[in-house]
Every structure is written in C-alpha cells, then in structure tokens.
Amino acid sequence: xxxxxxxxxxxxxxxxxxxxxxxxxxxxxxxxxxxxxxxxxxxxxxxxxxxxxxxxxxxxxxxxxxxxxxxxxxxxxxxxxxxxxxxxxxxxxxxxxxxxxxxxxxxxxxxxxxxxxxxxxxxxxxxxxxxxxxxxxxxxxxxxxxxxxxxxxxxxxxxxxxxxxxxxxxxxxxxxxxxxxxxxxxxxxxxxxxxxxxxxxxxxxxxxxxxxxxxxxxxxxxxxxxxxxxxxxxxxxxxxxxxxxxxxxxxxxxxxxxxxxxxxxxxxxxxxxxxxxxxxxxxxxxxxxxxxxxxxxxxxxxxxxxxxxxxxxxxxxxxxxxxxxxxxxxxxxxxxxxxxxxxxxxxxxxxxxxxxxxxxxxxxxxxxxxxxxxxxxxxxxxxxxxxxxxxxxxxxxxxxxxxxxxxxxxxxxxxxx
Amino acid sequence: xxxxxxxxxxxxxxxxxxxxxxxxxxxxxxxxxxxxxxxxxxxxxxxxxxxxxxxxxxxxxxxxxxxxxxxxxxxxxxxxxxxxxxxxxxxxxxxxxxxxxxxxxxxxxxxxxxxxxxxxxxxxxxxxxxxxxxxxxxxxxxxxxxxxxxxxxxxxxxxxxxxxxxxxxxxxxxxxxxxxxxxxxxxxxxxxxxxxxxxxxxxxxxxxxxxxxxxxxxxxxxxxxxxxxxxxxxxxxxxxxxxxxxxxxxxxxxxxxxxxxxxxxxxxxxxxxxxxxxxxxxxxxxxxxxxxxxxxxxxxxxxxxxxxxxxxxxxxxxxxxxxxxxxxxxxxxxxxxxxxxxxxxxxx
Numbered sequence: 001x002x003x004x005x006x007x008x009x010x011x012x013x014x015x016x017x018x019x020x021x022x023x024x025x026x027x028x029x030x031x032x033x034x035x036x037x038x039x040x041x042x043x044x045x046x047x048x049x050x051x052x053x054x055x056x057x058x059x060x061x062x063x064x065x066x067x068x069x070x071x072x073x074x075x076x077x078x079x080x081x082x083x084x085x086x087x088x089x090x091x092x093x094x095x096x097x098x099x100x101x102x103x104x105x106x107x108x109x110x111x112x113x114x115x116x117x118x119x120x121x122x123x124x125x126x127x128x129x130x131x132x133x134x135x136x137x138x139x140x141x142x143x144x145x146x147x148x149x150x151x152x153x154x155x156x157x158x159x160x161x162x163x164x165x166x167x168x169x170x171x172x173x174x175x176x177x178x179x180x181x182x183x184x185x186x187x188x189x190x191x192x193x194x195x196x197x198x199x200x201x202x203x204x205x206x207x208x209x210x211x212x213x214x215x216x217x218x219x220x221x222x223x224x225x226x227x228x229x230x231x232x233x234x235x236x237x238x239x240x241x242x243x244x245x246x247x248x249x250x251x252x253x254x255x256x257x258x259x260x261x262x263x264x265x266x267x268x269x270x271x272x273x274x275x276x277x278x279x280x281x282x283x284x285x286x287x288x289x290x291x292x293x294x295x296x297x298x299x300x301x302x303x304x305x306x307x308x309x310x311x312x313x314x315x316x317x318x319x320x321x322x323x324x325x326x327x328x329x330x331x332x333x334x335x336x337x338x339x340x341x342x343x344x345x346x347x348x349x350x351x352x353x354x355x356x357x358x359x360x361x362x363x364x365x366x367x368x369x370x371x372x373x374x375x376x377x378x379x380x381x382x383x384x385x386x387x388x389x390x391x392x393x394x395x396x397x398x399x400x401x402x403x404x405x406x407x408x409x410x411x412x413x414x415x416x417x
Numbered sequence: 418x419x420x421x422x423x424x425x426x427x428x429x430x431x432x433x434x435x436x437x438x439x440x441x442x443x444x445x446x447x448x449x450x451x452x453x454x455x456x457x458x459x460x461x462x463x464x465x466x467x468x469x470x471x472x473x474x475x476x477x478x479x480x481x482x483x484x485x486x487x488x489x490x491x492x493x494x495x496x497x498x499x500x501x502x503x504x505x506x507x508x509x510x511x512x513x514x515x516x517x518x519x520x521x522x523x524x525x526x527x528x529x530x531x532x533x534x535x536x537x538x539x540x541x542x543x544x545x546x547x548x549x550x551x552x553x554x555x556x557x558x559x560x561x562x563x564x565x566x567x568x569x570x571x572x573x574x575x576x577x578x579x580x581x582x583x584x585x586x587x588x589x590x591x592x593x594x595x596x597x598x599x600x601x602x603x604x605x606x607x608x609x610x611x612x613x614x615x616x617x618x619x620x621x622x623x624x625x626x627x628x629x630x631x632x633x634x635x636x637x638x639x640x641x642x643x644x645x646x647x648x649x650x651x652x653x654x655x656x657x658x659x660x661x662x663x664x665x666x667x668x669x670x671x672x673x674x675x676x677x678x679x680x681x682x683x684x685x686x687x688x689x690x691x692x693x694x695x696x697x698x699x700x701x702x703x704x705x706x707x708x709x710x711x712x713x714x715x716x717x718x719x720x721x722x723x724x725x726x727x728x729x730x731x732x733x734x735x736x737x738x739x740x741x742x743x744x745x746x747x748x749x750x751x752x753x754x755x756x757x758x759x760x761x762x763x764x765x
Contacts, residue, residue, distance in 0.1 A: 052657060076663030083658060089516055090653045090708040103651050104663030110647075111424045111711065156662070 001028045003160050003192050004049060009058030011041075011048050018044045019055070020216045026160070031186045031193045033203035035227075036213030037237050042196045045213065046164050049194070050081045063159070076104035080153030082163040086145060088137050094148050095133040098124055101155025116155075123154035126189075127181060143174030150181065161185075163195035167202070175199075179206045200254045204228050205246070212236060228252040230310075242284070244310060257288050268417040271295065271339035273332075273356045277303035278345045282373070282406055286343075287311050289410060294339060296332035297324050297356060324355040332359050340417045341369040343409065344400075348381035349388035357391040364398040369416045371409050372402045427712040434719035441723050442498060445730040446490045453482050461486050492625040497729040497743075498722040499628065500620075500684040501694055503635045505702075505721025507681035508695030509714050510642055510673050513649045515580050518703070521696035522681035525587035525674075526564040529594035531685040534560025536598050536612050540605030553615070554630060554686040561682035564590055569674060576667055580656070617742035618689035620729050627687040638680035639718065645669060646710040653708065693747040694721050697755045704758050724751075 004026040011019035019041050026032055036042045047053040049060055051067055060067040062078060070078075080101070088097070101123065102116040112120075124130045127147045132140060137148065146166060153161050163182070167175040183206055185191040197203035203210060204224040212220040212227050214236045220227045230243045233254065240257040269292040272279055279295065280303050286293045296316025298305045308315045316331035318324050324332075332355075336342055342363045349357070360370055372395075382388040396402060401416070403409040446458045457478050464470045507522035515524070523529075537543060538556035548555060568590050572582040602609055642649075648669050652659040656666045681695065698721040703713055728746040735741055 050661060052660065072660055072665045073663040076661060079661075081658070081661040083655075086654065086658065088654060089518065090703075092650075092653070092708055096650075096707075096709065097654070100651050100654065100662055103647065106647060152662075 002026065003028045003030075003063060004194070005059075005061040005064075006049060007059045007061070009048060009055040009060065011044055011053055011055045013053075018216055019048065022058070022218055024211060024218065024221060026192060026194055028159070028192055029186070029190045031183065031206065031208045032195070032211060033207035033209070033224075034194065034196045034211045034213065035198075035200060035203050036219070040213040040236075041216040042213045043164055044216075045211075046081075046162055046194070046196050050079065050162050051075050073104050076156060078159050080156040080158040080161045082146070082149050082153050082161065082166050084165045085142070085169055086149050091136045091138050093133065094129065094135050094137055094140065095120065095124075097137050097148055098129070098151045098155050101152040104156060119157065120151075120155050123151040126154060126185065127151040143170045143177070146170065146174070146178060147181070150178065154185070158191075160192040160194065163193070165196050165198050168198045175202060182206070200228060200233070204251045204253065205249060225252055228254060242310060257284075268292070268340040268414075269294070269338060270413070270417075271336050271342045273297075273342065273344040273347070273360060274304045275299060275302060275347050275353060275356075278347045279304040280307040282343065282345050283307050283311055283313060285406065285410060287313070291413075294335040296335055296359075297328045297353065321352075323352045329355045329359065332356070333362060336360075336363050336368070337366070339363075339368065341371060341413065343413075344370065344372045345406070346373055346375040346381065348383060349392075350383045354384060354388060354391065357388065357395060360400070361391070361395055361398060364395065364400060370395065370398075370400040371413065371416065372396070372400050373406050373409055374402050374404060375406075430706065430712060431715050431719065434716060434723070438498065438719055438723050438726075441726050442494050445494045445497075445726050446486055448730050448734060449485070449490055451482070451485050453478075453485055457482060458486055462491075492628055493620045493623055493729070494726055496620055496623050496628050496631065496687065497726040499631050499635050500688045500691065501698075501721040501723070501725025502718040503631070503638065503680040503684035503721075504691065504695040504725075505698040506635075506639060506642055506714060506718040507677040507684075508721075509699040509710065509717045510649065510677040511695075512699055512703075513653060513710060514670060514673055514677075515584055516653060516655070517584070518700055519696070520584070522677065522684075523591070523690070523692075523695065524584065525568050525678070526590040526594065527561040527678060527681050527685060528690045529591040529598065530564025531557040531561035531682060532616050532690060533594050533598045533601070534558070535615050535686075535689070536601050536605070539612055539615065540601060540608055550626070551630070554627070557689075558682050558686035561685055562678060564594060565674070565678045565682070578667065578670055580670075614742060615689045618691035618744040619732065619740065619742040620688055621740050623687060631683050631687050634679045634683035638676040641672060641676040642714055645673060646714050649673065649710040649714075650708070689742075689744070691725070691744045691747060693744070693751045694725055697751045698724060701755060701758050 002025045006022055006024050009019060009022050010017065022045065034042045034045055044053065048055055054068050062070065067075065098120045099112050099116065102112050102120065106112065124133065127150050129147050129151050132144060132148065137145065167178050179202060182193050186193050207224060209222065210224050210227040211218055212232065219236050220232055228243060230241055233239060233241050242255045242257055244253050244255065246253045270286055272282055272286065272293060272295045274282065274295055275298045283293060283295060283304065284307065294314045295304065295308050297318050298308065298315055299320050300317050301320045305315065305317060314335065316328050316335055318328045336359055342360055344360060363370055378389050378392045443455060443459050443462060447453055447455050457476060460473060460476050461483055463473045464475065504522050511520040511522060511524060512518055534556035535553050538553045543552060543556060568583065568586045569578065571586045572578050602612055648664045651662050651664050652666065652669065660666050699717045702717045702720050706712060706716060725747065728750060729743050732741045732743040732746050
C-alpha cells in the first residue's frame with residue numbers, strides 16, 4: 001500500500017526551477033534512498049515531501065490526502081523529519097528534547113501526561129538513548145544528538161520518517177549504528193523510511209529502493225542492484241567507478257577508479273595472461289591507466305575472470321577446472337594478434353594452462369613485446385615436473401622482458417608499445 | 418523524572434515567587450517619609466481584598482495611613498510590578514523567537530521608536546491640550562509599535578519573516594531613530610532635561626492612571642504568551658524542525674511578536690526606557706531553572722516584577738530626597754549579578 005504518492009511535481013526557489021516533473025510512490029514499510037550528485041535536487045525532494053517547499057505544480061499525497069491541504073499539526077502526527085544536523089543554543093535536557101516529539105499531540109496549557117512519558121521512554125529505549133536522558137542536549141556528541149533527534153521523531157509516532165543525509169557528519173561507527181537502527185525500525189516496526197544519502201555504498205547497503213536524481217529529474221528508480229551500475233554512475237556523476245557485489249550482503253558496492261588525465265593517457269592494446277587471481281590487480285591497474293585490455297586464457301568463475309567481467313575486458317575463457325581446449329587457445333591467439341603487447345603475471349603452471357606459454361612464444365615470434373612479472377621464481381610455481389620451466393626460460397631467451405614488480409612494468413610499458 | 422513531579426515543581430516555584438512578590442510589594446509600600454510599618458501596610462492591603470478582607474481586623478493607625486498607602490505609594494509600586502513583568506516577559510519571547518539569548522524587548526526598535534515619540538510629544542507639546550498627561554505615553558506607545566511594525570514588514574518576503582533579517586533591521590532602525598531623536602533634542606532646546614530623564618526611565622510622579630493604561634496590555638500579552646509557551650519551546654529547535662513538530666511557525670511568530678511588542682511598548686510608554694530588565698531577567702532565570710517556557714515565562718515575569726519593584730524602592734531612597742532614574746539602578750545591580758551567573762555556570 002502506498003503511503004506517499006508524488007505526481008508530476010515541479011519545485012522552484014524563486015525563478016530557479018529545481019525539480020521538474022517528478023513522479024514516484026513510497027510503499028508502506030519501504031526503505032527508500034534518494035541519491036544524486038550535489039545540486040541534483042535530492043534535498044529539495046525531501047523539502048517538498050515534508051511540507052516545507054510547496055511545489056508550483058503537481059501533487060503530493062500523504063495517505064491519499066493532499067499534503068499541502070493538511071495542517072502543520074496533522075502532518076506532524078503522520079510524518080517526522082530528521083535533519084542533517086541539529087544545532088541547539090538552549091540547554092534542554094535530552095529527555096525534554098525527545099518530549100517535544102509529543103508536541104503535535106499536546107493541547108494548550110497542557111503538560112505531557114503519563115502516556116507521553118511512556119511513548120518517550122520507548123522511543124529512547126529503541127534508539128538506545130535512555131542513558132542520556134538527563135544530560136544536556138548541548139553537551140553530547142554529534143552522533144548521540146542525531147540518535148536523540150531520531151528518538152524525538154519516533155515519539156511523534158509517525159507512519160513515515162524522512163531523513164536528510166542523517167549520517168553525513170558522523171564517524172563510520174555512528175553511521176552504521178544509526179542506519180542499523182533505522183533498518184531495525186523498518187523491519188520490526190514497519191516504519192516507512194525515506195532518506196537522502198550522500199554515500200552511495202551506505203544507500204546500497206540499507207535501502208530497498210533507490211531514487212537516483214539528476215538535474216532535478218529522476219534518472220533511475222528501482223532496486224539498488226539495478227540503479228547502481230558503473231554505466232549509470234558514469235552518466236550521472238561523470239565518475240569512473242567499479243561496481244562489485246558486496247561479499248557478504250550481495251548488495252552493489254561502488255569503488256572509485258583513479259582517473260588518468262586524458263593527455264597523459266597511454267594508447268594501446270594489451271593482452272594479459274593470467275588466472276587464479278594473480279592478474280586481478282594488474283587488470284584493474286591497466287584499465288585505470290587507460291589501456292585497452294584483453295585477457296586469456298582464464299577459467300570461468302575464478303577471481304581474474306570475475307574481475308575481467310566487471311571491468312568489461314574481453315577474455316578468452318575456459319570452463320572451470322579444465323585443460324585449455326583448442327578452441328579457447330585459438331581465441332587467446334586471436335586476442336594476442338590484435339594486441340600491441342602481452343603481459344604475463346606470476347601464475348602457477350600445471351598441465352592445464354601450458355598452452356598459455358605456447359601462445360606467448362608465438363607472440364615473440366611475431367615480434368610483439370612480452371613483459372613478464374616475476375614475483376616468484378618459476379621453480380616455485382611449476383607443477384608440470386619441469387616442462388613449464390623449460391618453456392618459460394625459452395620464452396625469456398626469445399626476448400621476453402622480466403620485471404620483479406608490476407608497477408615497474410607499468411612504468412616501462414608505454415615506451416614498449 | 419515523573420511528569421507530575423515536574424508540573425508540581427513548576428507550580429511550587431511559581432507559588433513561591435508570587436508570595437515573594439506579594440511581600441516585596443508590601444515592603445516597598447512601607448518606604449517613604451511617613452512611618453507606615455510592614456504589618457500596617459499588610460493589614461491595609463488585606464482589608465481591601467474582596468470577601469477575605471472582612472475577616473481582617475482594623476488596627477489602630479491614623480486614617481491618613483490608608484490615604485498614604487493607596488493614594489501616594491501603592492500605584493507606583495504596582496506600576497513597577499507591571500512594567501518589570503511586562504519587560505521580562507517580552508524579553509523571554511524575543512530571546513526564544515530570535516533563538517538568541519542576547520535579544521531583549523528593545524531589539525526590534527521599540528525603545529528608539531518610543532523615545533522619538535515621547536521626545537516629540539514633550540518638546541512640541543503635541544496633543545497636550547486634548548490628551549493632557551496621556552500625550553507622552555500615547556506618543557511613546559505609538560512610536561514603539563509603529564517602529565516594530567515597520568521593522569517586521571521590512572524583513573518580510575511574501576509570507577515569511579527571516580529572524581536574522583528582523584534582528585538586523587531592528588538594529589538599523591534603532592540607530593536611525595536614535596539619531597533623529599538626538600537631532601530633535603538639540604533643536605528642541607529648553608526642555609531637554611525632561612527628555613533625558615524620561616529616556617533613562619523611572620516611576621517618579623506616576624499614578625493609578627498609568628496602571629490603568631498598562632494593565633490591559635500586560636494581561637492580554639501574558640495570556641497570549643502563556644497560551645503558546647510550549648510552542649515557543651519547540652521553536653528553539655529551529656524553525657524548520659518546529660514546523661515538522663507541528664508548529665505553524667509564521668503564525669506563531671506574528672502572534673508572539675505582537676504580544677511581546679504590545680507589552681513592552683505599553684511598559685515603555687508609562688515608564689520610559691528601563692534597560693536591562695528584559696535582557697538579564699529571562700537570561701538569569703533560564704540559567705537557574707532551564708529553558709522550558711512553560712515555567713520560564715511565568716517565573717521570569719515574576720522575577721522581573723520583584724526585581725524592578727526593589728530597584729525602584731532603591732531609586733527612591735538611595736539619594737533621598739533626590740530620586741535616581743531606576744534604569745541606573747537596574748543596570749548597576751543587574752550587571753554584576755549577571756556576570757556572576759555567567760562565571761558560575763558556563764552558558765551554552
């Protein structure tokens with residue numbers, strides 16, 4: 001069931017249009033994150049749905065009532081808002097601040113009653129702020145204060161709670177504590193949560209749905225996995241990122257890639273022979289440096305294979321735990337042919353991947369530079385009874401350049417292409 | 418803490434302050450050349466109470482004592498009570514609305530507007546034929562109210578009033594009007610002494626008619642402020658948060674500014690510009706009992722009343738038979754006390 005329904009709204013500050021034609025709905029029990037670059041209007045969305053900034057066009061329905069037709073008091077009984085930060089100049093105690101959450105229910109001349117105190121006590125218990133009750137709001141830390149403000153919001157007994165980057169001023173421990181708290185309230189008490197997020201990873205971890213804003217419009221809307229892709233982030237934020245699945249939660253995790261200035265960008269196509277996770281770092285570095293990268297032959301499912309997939313690298317692949325077949329060998333050779341240089345990382349050799357050494361020998365025969373990272377001696381990683389060692393040394397004789405370290409290799413690479 | 422404990426503590430505090438105020442009034446009424454004692458004043462006053470008064474026996478004092486108490490002394494004491502309460506209450510409201518503990522009733526230009534109004538009335542005898550002794554209070558009242566109203570409208574954009582703008586507009590308007598007042602004084606020439614005395618503030622020569630002028634404003638103001646005291650707490654969390662907690666912020670601002678302005682302007686109109694009460698009393702009381710307006714407001718009003726009544730008594734006796742303007746006393750006593758409080762409890 002829908003709690004909040006926004007239809008085709010347009011918001012403006014003076015003559016500057018900030019939101020333009022937004023339509024979305026928040027389901028009861030939802031946990032929705034609003035994300036987007038600075039100035040994309042995400043905080044304005046929150047102001048608009050919290051009855052602060054009236055849209056010049058369109059409608060906002062709270063429980064099927066026109067939000068801007070409700071009184072301030074009626075709204076406060078259904079909806080609570082937690083700002084980014086609360087500065088208080090007056091020394092109320094924490095309990096007094098949480099009691100203000102009961103304000104929409106108090107009559108004139110009326111002090112808070114037994115029921116109000118019970119509700120406040122429960123809100124403080126849920127937010128783990130009971131121990132602060134008699135402390136002054138001016139004398140507690142920012143993280144504690146934010147929890148107190150959330151307790152105050154809960155004391156309003158709202159159906160929906162709106163938060164504007166509630167953790168952006170806090171340390172990681174408080175961020176996690178507060179978001180875990182919201183998640184628990186969402187799951188156990190069925191509280192509907194809508195929050196603006198600055199941090200894409202926190203948004204991805206905690207939200208059931210995301211609304212991605214760009215220049216006052218919704219760019220994308222849906223599950224975190226669908227909204228947070230490297231392509232979409234590149235389009236909206238203009239940033240190069242790597243999106244991986246969180247190893248524990250399976251949610252998307254966004255990692256920045258260092259951007260190389262275009263004028264320094266090396267040009268060239270490099271083929272990497274890797275596998276078993278030895279090549280993942282090299283693949284990422286090459287992509288970061290701006291090379292066009294291919295890889296092979298890798299067994300599907302291993303870490304190098306997964307990394308290549310994430311980075312969009314064309315790969316000659318083989319089914320897991322199998323010898324390199326003629327077909328994938330041919331594919332590998334095709335990729336080598338079109339590369340300007342080949343790199344081999346310190347992979348171990350068994351009978352299964354000997355064909356990789358053959359392919360590189362061909363590359364030398366065609367006069368292509370072959371660069372080898374030798375972090376460990378070949379003797380330590382030869383599991384073929386000496387055959388791999390022979391072929392490896394043969395390759396060196398044919399003029400493969402050996403580096404002890406991959407950064408050293410990367411520094412030299414641009415001169416060899 | 419239990420809810421009922423809190424409310425009882427509030428009631429007890431206000432009760433004690435009412436009692437102290439009563440005793441202060443009686444005490445200050447005893448001050449003067451004729452030796453009317455504490456018990457005599459108390460008895461005379463109690464006998465005037467409806468119903469209860471019938472049970473109080475009359476003592477054996479001269480008939481003239483009652484005349485002295487009612488005709489000569491009590492009006493002035495009551496006026497000090499009302500002005501003290503009005504200024505302190507107005508200070509509480511403005512400090513809350515502006516979220517600035519340094520605000521006072523004069524910050525929006527009431528004092529400078531009233532001073533100009535009073536100066537013009539005194540120096541040019543405006544309306545004195547028609548209004549008589551009400552000419553100066555009326556002009557002062559109008560000066561104060563019109564100034565605040567203009568300041569309010571200057572800081573308004575559409576339906577919203579920004580509090581920082583209001584503060585700045587008040588200061589600018591105050592400076593402007595003060596210079597006009599100075600100019601008028603220089604040009605007006607001969608009655609300048611009277612104007613200076615008025616501006617310093619005091620209760621010399623005031624009587625029941627002044628009490629009658631002031632009383633309705635103070636009572637109305639108090640009822641309105643008390644009505645909205647809890648909302649005033651919420652606004653201390655910031656205007657946007659207050660709105661999210663169900664307060665109609667713009668309406669509250671209008672109502673509260675109206676109530677505070679009328680109380681303060683009426684107080685200034687009858688007594689001149691008595692400084693410091695509206696600033697330090699709310700501040701000091703807040704330091705002692707906390708910022709909850711449901712108790713801060715009545716307690717400040719009562720403490721303001723007690724303080725100003727005592728200050729006026731001191732003004733009468735300190736250099737008798739010469740009278741000192743009470744504004745000098747308030748600043749002289751209030752300043753050091755305030756500094757002491759600040760040092761004792763660091764204020765956030």
